[in-house]
Structure formats: structure tokens, C-alpha cells
Amino acid sequence: DTGVSQDPRHKITKRGQNVTFRCDPISEHNRLYWYRQTLGQGPEFLTYFQNEAQLEKSRLLSDRFSAERPKGSFSTLEIQRTEQGDSAMYLCASSLGVSGVNTGELFFGEGSRLTVL
Amino acid sequence: DQQVKQNSPSLSVQEGRISILNCDYTNSMFDYFLWYKKYPAEGPTFLISISSIKDKNEDGRFTVFLNKSAKHLSLHIVPSQPGDSAVYFCAASAHGNKLVFGAGTILRVKS
Numbered sequence: 482d483t484g485v486s487q488d489p490r491h492k493i494t495k496r497g498q499n500v501t502f503r504c505d506p507i508s509e510h511n512r513l514y515w516y517r518q519t520l521g522q523g524p525e526f527l528t529y530f531q532n533e534a535q536l537e538k539s540r541l542l543s544d545r546f547s548a549e550r551p552k553g554s555f556s557t558l559e560i561q562r563t564e565q566g567d568s569a570m571y572l573c574a575s576s577l578g579v580s581g582v583n584t585g586e587l588f589f590g591e592g593s594r595l596t597v598l
Numbered sequence: 599d600q601q602v603k604q605n606s607p608s609l610s611v612q613e614g615r616i617s618i619l620n621c622d623y624t625n626s627m628f629d630y631f632l633w634y635k636k637y638p639a640e641g642p643t644f645l646i647s648i649s650s651i652k653d654k655n656e657d658g659r660f661t662v663f664l665n666k667s668a669k670h671l672s673l674h675i676v677p678s679q680p681g682d683s684a685v686y687f688c689a690a691s692a693h694g695n696k697l698v699f700g701a702g703t704i705l706r707v708k709s
Contacts, residue, residue, distance in 0.1 A: 485641070514696065523602075523687050523699030524642065537696060572641055578694060586632055587697060589641030 483507060485590035487573050493596045494563055501559045502593040506575030513556050514587060515548055516572040524572055530556060531578060563597045570594050601625045602690050604700035613709045617675040621688030621700055624669065628690040632697065633662060633673045636685045645686075646673070678707045 486505045494500050506513045512531050516524035527546065528538040532553035545563075550556040560567055571594075574587035603622045611617045619633075629650040634642035648655040648662045648671070655662050661674045675682055688700040 516699075521607075521701065523604075523689075523701045524697075526696045526698065529696055574641075586634075586644035586647060589634075589643070591639070591641045 485573055485575050485588055487571075487590040487593045489593060490591065491594045491596075493598065495598050496565060497562055499559065499561045500563055500595060501557055502571050502573075502595075504556045504558070504573030504575075504590060506555070506573070507588055510575035510577050510588070511553070512576045512578035513550055514574040514576075515556070515558050516574065518570045518572055518592070519568075527558070560595070563595075565597045568595055568597045600701075601628075601698050602688055602700040604686075604688055604703050606703050607701075608704040608706070610706045610708060611678045613680055613707055614677045617673075617678045617682065617705055617707065619673040619675075619686050619688075619703050619705065621671050621673075622669060623671075623690050625690070625692065625698075626669070627692040628698075629693065630691045631662070631664060631671050632689045632691075633660075634687040634689060634699075635682075636687065636702070642687055675705075678705075680707050680709045683707045 514529040515527040530550040545561045570592040574589045632647040633645040636642040685702045689697040
């Protein structure tokens with residue numbers, strides 16, 4: 482399967498613990514996005530990378546959230562000191578992007594569902 | 599602020615009839631619009647897109663219409679099939695940047 486893969490698919494943690502999600506994009510895609518989705522809402526943008534550079538981060542994103550994309554391949558999203566409000570589906574997507582040009586759709590993974598008790 | 603709005607949380611349609619899903623946007627910088635479909639426990643999958651230089655794009659049973667003056671777009675599915683039952687998200691971007699999504703509309707196609 483050459484689509485976007487995310488791991489783990491499900492994570493249950495206690496409040497205050499740290500969690501990390503991993504995303505492996507489609508190999509030739511240079512852009513990688515993280516979105517968060519809660520029940521009844523559409524995906525909400527968190528951050529995105531072009532190659533290894535983090536180009537944009539949502540101003541709504543708490544300092545407890547950090548994302549990396551070393552070497553411009555896979556990415557990790559870490560949430561420190563989790564809170565119950567962090568419970569959501571965390572979606573990763575990738576695309577072949579060129580600055581200023583609409584080059585097509587994002588390809589999403591199946592998501593990582595986080596439950597904070 | 600919700601830049602992309604889908605005001606109908608759900609829609610129910612009889613099999614074989616037309617489904618029309620609507621979307622409004624407020625950011626005049628948006629120049630590319632997309633529709634995604636999402637089944638339970640899966641990530642969203644791309645359905646169809648339209649550039650702001652067009653007012654219509656068709657792909658099989660799916661047609662997207664764009665009315666820039668009204669900042670409105672719609673997705674028409676005809677004929678609707680039970681397998682089309684899913685959540686449909688409208689999304690928009692400006693100059694190749696991140697996609698901004700609406701809250702989604704649940705479509706139920708009854709057989």
C-alpha cells in the first residue's frame with residue numbers, strides 16, 4: 482500500500498501524559514499536513530511542512546503541541562501534558578505542492594484517534 | 599471565524615434522485631475549492647475540485663458549481679446511490695496554501 486499511513490490508529494492515555502503520533506506520507510510528496518478533527522466538525526488545520534521546513538503553524542495550536550519532519554520524510558506530532566480537550570482524531574495528509582500554485586488535492590491517512598481520560 | 603460554512607448538517611435523498619450539497623465561503627482570496635467524502639473510521643478522500651477561473655466542473659455523476667459573486671459552491675450527485683452515503687466536506691485554499699474545511703454534511707441515500 483503506497484498511501485499515507487499513520488500510527489498508532491488508536492491511543493488511550495491519562496491526562497498529563499505525553500503522546501506521539503507518526504505519519505508516513507506518500508513517498509514522492511514534499512508537503513505534509515497535520516489536521517485535527519472532533520465530532521461534528523471538519524478537519525482543523527494544525528501545521529504543515531514543505532520538505533523538512535515547517536512553513537505554517539496554526540495560532541490556535543498550544544505550545545504543548547510540537548511537530549517535526551526530519552529529513553523531509555516521515556513526521557511526528559507530539560502532545561505534551563495531554564488534556565481531555567485534546568481528545569480528537571489526528572489526521573495526516575500529504576501532497577505534491579509548489580508555493581503559490583494549486584497542484585491538487587491532499588491525500589489523507591486514516592487518522593490516529595486520541596482519547597484522554 | 600468560520601471561513602467555509604456548510605449550513606446543512608444532514609441531507610436525506612432517495613436513491614436515483616439528485617443530491618445537492620451546499621457550501622458558502624467568506625474569504626475572497628480562496629481560489630481553489632474541493633469536495634471530500636469521508637466514511638466512518640477512514641480519512642477523507644478527494645472527490646472533485648474546481649478552480650476559481652471556472653464555474654463548473656463535472657466528473658461522472660459528480661458536478662461542482664461555483665458562484666464567485668455569491669461566494670457559494672454546490673456539489674450535485676446524480677443519480678444518487680446508497681454507496682454515496684457518507685459525510686461530505688467542502689474545502690478551500692488560497693494560492694496553494696493549506697485547505698480550510700467546512701463542518702461537513704451527512705448524506706444518506708435511501709434505497
